[in-house]
Amino acid sequence: MTLDKKIIGIAEEMGACHCGFADISPIYSKWPDSFDECSHLPAALTTGISIGVLEDVDMLMNLPHTDNDYRTKHYAEKIDLALKICGNIAALVNESGFTAHLLSHPPIKKATGLYKGIAVLAGLGWVGKNRLFVSPANGCHVALGAVLTDAPLPVFNGRQMENRCGNCTRCMDICPVHAYQTEFFGEANGLDGFRTDLCSVVRGVINPTGWGVCGLCVKACPIGKGRGGTPFVKQQIENDFVSECAAAGDFNNDGVTDITVGPYWYEGPDFIVRHEIFAAEKFDRHTYSKTTQPCFAHDFNGDGFADVFCIERNPGPGGTYVFQGWEKDADGCSGWRGVIYKNPAQKESKWIRHVVLDNIANEAPVWGDINKDGRPELIYSSPEHYGYAAYDPANPYGAWTFFPVSENMHFYLASGAGYGDITGNGTNDLIGPSGWWENPGGEKYPWNFHPQKFSENAAQMYVFDIDGDGLNDILTVWHCHGYGLVWHKQTRDKDGKINWQKHEIFPADPFEKTTAENLSSMPRVSQLHSLEIADINGDGINDIIVGKRFWAHGEFGDPEPEVPAEIYWLEIIRERDGVRFIPHLVDGDSGAGTQITAVDLNNDGKINIFTSNKKGVFIHR
Amino acid sequence: MLRLTGSVNTTLAHPKCVAVDSDGNIFAGCAGYNGGLEKFTHGSNRAYESEWCHAIGKVMGVALTDAGHVFCTVKSDRHEVRVYKKCGGFLYSWGSTGAAEGQFSTPTGIASDGKGYIYVAEGSSWPAVQHNDTWVVGGNRLQKFDSDGFFIWQVSGFNVPIGVAADKKCRVYLSDTYNCCVRIFNENGELIKSFGEYGSSPGKFNCPQGIAVDRRGNIYVADVLNNRVQKFNGDGLLLDVFGNEKEFWLPCGIAVDESNRVFVADTMNQRIKIYEQAGDAAQ
Numbered sequence: 001m002t003l004d005k006k007i008i009g010i011a012e013e014m015g016a017c018h019c020g021f022a023d024i025s026p027i028y029s030k031w032p033d034s035f036d037e038c039s040h041l042p043a044a045l046t047t048g049i050s051i052g053v054l055e056d057v058d059m060l061m062n063l064p065h066t067d068n069d070y071r072t073k074h075y076a077e078k079i080d081l082a083l084k085i086c087g088n089i090a091a092l093v094n095e096s097g098f099t100a101h102l103l104s105h106p107p108i109k110k111a112t113g114l115y116k117g118i119a120v121l122a123g124l125g126w127v128g129k130n131r132l133f134v135s136p137a138n139g140c141h142v143a144l145g146a147v148l149t150d151a152p153l154p155v156f157n158g159r160q161m162e163n164r165c166g167n168c169t170r171c172m173d174i175c176p177v178h179a180y181q182t183e184f185f186g187e188a189n190g191l192d193g194f195r196t197d198l199c200s201v202v203r204g205v206i207n208p209t210g211w212g213v214c215g216l217c218v219k220a221c222p223i224g225k226g227r228g229g230t231p232f233v234k235q236q237i238e239n240d241f242v243s244e245c246a247a248a249g250d251f252n253n254d255g256v257t258d259i260t261v262g263p264y265w266y267e268g269p270d271f272i273v274r275h276e277i278f279a280a281e282k283f284d285r286h287t288y289s290k291t292t293q294p295c296f297a298h299d300f301n302g303d304g305f306a307d308v309f310c311i312e313r314n315p316g317p318g319g320t321y322v323f324q325g326w327e328k329d330a331d332g333c334s335g336w337r338g339v340i341y342k343n344p345a346q347k348e349s350k351w352i353r354h355v356v357l358d359n360i361a362n363e364a365p366v367w368g369d370i371n372k373d374g375r376p377e378l379i380y381s382s383p384e385h386y387g388y389a390a391y392d393p394a395n396p397y398g399a400w401t402f403f404p405v406s407e408n409m410h411f412y413l414a415s416g417a418g419y420g421d422i423t424g425n426g427t428n429d430l431i432g433p434s435g436w437w438e439n440p441g442g443e444k445y446p447w448n449f450h451p452q453k454f455s456e457n458a459a460q461m462y463v464f465d466i467d468g469d470g471l472n473d474i475l476t477v478w479h480c481h482g483y484g485l486v487w488h489k490q491t492r493d494k495d496g497k498i499n500w501q502k503h504e505i506f507p508a509d510p511f512e513k514t515t516a517e518n519l520s521s522m523p524r525v526s527q528l529h530s531l532e533i534a535d536i537n538g539d540g541i542n543d544i545i546v547g548k549r550f551w552a553h554g555e556f557g558d559p560e561p562e563v564p565a566e567i568y569w570l571e572i573i574r575e576r577d578g579v580r581f582i583p584h585l586v587d588g589d590s591g592a593g594t595q596i597t598a599v600d601l602n603n604d605g606k607i608n609i610f611t612s613n614k615k616g617v618f619i620h621r
Numbered sequence: 622m623l624r625l626t627g628s629v630n631t632t633l634a635h636p637k638c639v640a641v642d643s644d645g646n647i648f649a650g651c652a653g654y655n656g657g658l659e660k661f662t663h664g665s666n667r668a669y670e671s672e673w674c675h676a677i678g679k680v681m682g683v684a685l686t687d688a689g690h691v692f693c694t695v696k697s698d699r700h701e702v703r704v705y706k707k708c709g710g711f712l713y714s715w716g717s718t719g720a721a722e723g724q725f726s727t728p729t730g731i732a733s734d735g736k737g738y739i740y741v742a743e744g745s746s747w748p749a750v751q752h753n754d755t756w757v758v759g760g761n762r763l764q765k766f767d768s769d770g771f772f773i774w775q776v777s778g779f780n781v782p783i784g785v786a787a788d789k790k791c792r793v794y795l796s797d798t799y800n801c802c803v804r805i806f807n808e809n810g811e812l813i814k815s816f817g818e819y820g821s822s823p824g825k826f827n828c829p830q831g832i833a834v835d836r837r838g839n840i841y842v843a844d845v846l847n848n849r850v851q852k853f854n855g856d857g858l859l860l861d862v863f864g865n866e867k868e869f870w871l872p873c874g875i876a877v878d879e880s881n882r883v884f885v886a887d888t889m890n891q892r893i894k895i896y897e898q899a900g901d902a903a904q
Binding site: 172178215576 | 889
């Protein structure tokens with residue numbers, strides 16, 4: 001095992017919430033006096049190992065004000081843990097023949113900035129306006145530790161995480177003693193514009209020994225609000241790239257939900273025992289997998305054992321799944337095929353492959369009972385028409401029937417599909433990135449098209465009442481290979497005509513296009529290629545789950561392929577005069593593929609999140 | 622029991638103080654980085670609308686007098702009290718930065734009593750506030766003035782007192798924020814009562830700031846870090862607790878109108894929430 005893996009192993013085992021490696025040369029050159037402590041060391045130690053330990057926010061916020069010893073009761077406990085982890089790491093580095101220096105606590109002058117600077121250079125977060133290190137997962141609730149070394153470690157070489165404070169000034173505005181004199185978008189090492197003497201007044205008041213914080217600037221930070229770190233625990237069940245789809249069903253008819261990523265299914269509720277559905281491959285991250293598009297689980301023959309519906313494509317030259325354009329393949333198929341793998345129902349036979357659809361020509365087809373016959377259909381676009389395909393219950397493994405909802409669009413290629421009752425007449429309409437098709441009822445096709453730009457390039461699209469006004473709205477990503485998450489509010493004029501108002505949730509502009517006016521405090525995440533809704537917090541309102549499709553088009557294909565692969569859930573809060581969205585990071589190092597499945601996998605009443613992508617297969621419990 | 626009946630989004634970034642007049646007009650102040658004072662009035666459809674908003678620096682407290690004037694404590698180039706007409710027109714100001722009687726170092730809450738006297742609390746500024754190249758030490762006190770700013774008395778010895786209220790009988794109520802308690806004084810500045818201590822259980826406080834008193838002498842305290850409002854009778858007996866982390870996000874300011882409606886500055890959520898008290902309307 002390499003040294004970096006061993007270090008990460010120690011950090012994780014001892015309870016660190018982050019561990020990263022940074023080239024700290026920029027700190028040496030900018031703030032040489034930060035390294036007074038290291039002046040006796042034999043050589044410049046240009047690599048920093050950053051360790052973070054999650055603070056217990058509830059405890060932090062409920063410390064006694066009159067007799068507490070904040071340091072000993074909590075902060076020191078977490079700092080001590082960070083130091084212990086760093087000590088063990090330093091010992092390991094020394095045993096490996098390299099120099100390691102453990103940064104001390106309490107920090108030397110300016111060394112507080114040193115801890116933050118190393119964490120920032122390691123790509124783990126940014127320094128907020130409250131001058132605290134902010135991680136997207138845990139907000140400012142991280143106690144930092146650091147080791148300096150000359151060991152050859154894989155330092156973070158991507159772009160540092162952008163400051164996501166945006167135009168938010170909550171931490172500054174809440175301060176009772178006005179310690180924040182100026183805004184701050186400066187360097188990690190600085191406390192420019194922050195009156196430590198005023199802040200220390202509060203400290204002194206809370207605890208005459210000189211330590212203690214009132215915590216208002218921490219609690220005012222919307223990053224990590226209400227949780228002090230993600231409540232999700234990550235389980236990685238594959239380390240290899242096997243698929244980008246994820247579905248749940250009962251594949252062994254034991255009443256427990258299992259999961260599938262296409263070539264494999266995993267037995268619930270532990271998901272440790274793995275079974276092969278078809279010949280599995282480990283794919284190169286620079287290419288694609290056989291099941292790049294979503295898959296679905298459904299018991300087509302009613303035997304109690306769920307089958308698996310996959311959207312597959314023939315491999316290209318050399319057997320790899322590189323993008324081949326949309327020319328017909330040797331079998332005459334333009335695009336993907338819809339394939340059912342019939343569950344052998346625990347008999348000795350294999351899963352039998354049945355090709356039921358050809359010419360699936362858009363990304364992110366969706367699965368749902370659009371015609372309300374009690375059976376699921378596949379909603380997608382053929383090269384000519386947007387529509388849906390249904391199976392014959394008497395012959396579910398035979399060819400499905402396609403119903404062309406749109407006019408012939410002469411190769412309608414798009415990413416994104418969805419359905420729902422927009423008009424409120426009880427029938428499901430169809431939506432796509434460029435508009436929606438009104439269901440006239442009965443067997444009449446095509447449906448009337450209402451053009452409306454819902455998205456530039458969508459993934460899954462959802463129709464539901466987001467703001468609670470009784471009208472169904474539309475949720476979609478703005479560009480699944482760019483940026484943005486938006487919702488379109490449905491409004492009606494006095495004649496009942498349907499209109500739409502677009503509202504941005506995650507910013508749609510890349511960072512380079514931001515100005516002082518359009519800075520957003522919401523995360524700016526690229527490649528949001530999968531979207532799901534589920535009631536995460538149990539308030540009866542569907543929330544949003546969205547994730548970055550890690551390396552969607554490989555190493556260089558899309559914006560910011562190197563930044564952390566994040567997955568978020570967004571809490572929808574309906575208010576008297578609108579709706580707002582609170583983002584909560586589920587995980588910062590997994591992301592999603594082309595499909596997110598959010599269901600209760602272990603019947604504990606809580607929604608679990610399941611993804612598969614080029615980093616592996618993940619369950620967030 | 623209190624029932625939410627309205628919510629007003631503010632233009633101000635994060636409203637920390639609020640006052641309400643007998644016509645139901647709301648005056649909110651923001652002490653934040655981009656501070657200001659804003660008035661809301663009922664629009665044609667009875668919904669609140671912003672009538673004016675002045676960018677006058679960090680507004681720490683706001684109070685209304687029976688004479689129809691709006692008093693606010695401001696920290697900008699100087700620390701002072703500014704007086705406006707309800708229509709937004711500036712009238713006059715008094716006070717300056719300093720530690721002497723009648724001066725201010727970080728003025729916080731402000732209140733007016735039944736006789737038109739003005740009470741100003743001052744947060745801590747230790748070790749010093751720099752003003753014109755001099756360092757001024759002061760704060761942690763409560764001062765009483767007449768409406769023209771003539772100093773009457775002061776009481777000191779608090780830990781960042783932020784909220785102040787006064788009733789028609791000229792009793793003064795002070796939230797001693799970092800001592801986590803409420804102190805009540807008579808019109809001569811003599812301590813009558815003190816109650817509360819640090820904690821999260823009902824009746825205790827964690828960083829109490831805004832304070833208000835209704836016409837029956839009940840006291841309302843914005844218990845900021847507990848994300849709630851607590852209601853006490855004049856003797857400090859707990860009557861009601863409402864709010865939680867879902868309802869409020871660091872609520873700093875509070876006011877009560879003559880109908881006993883409660884206005885809470887839900888600071889981090891950038892809104893004023895309005896509550897009615899079941900059964901109080903006829904009393």
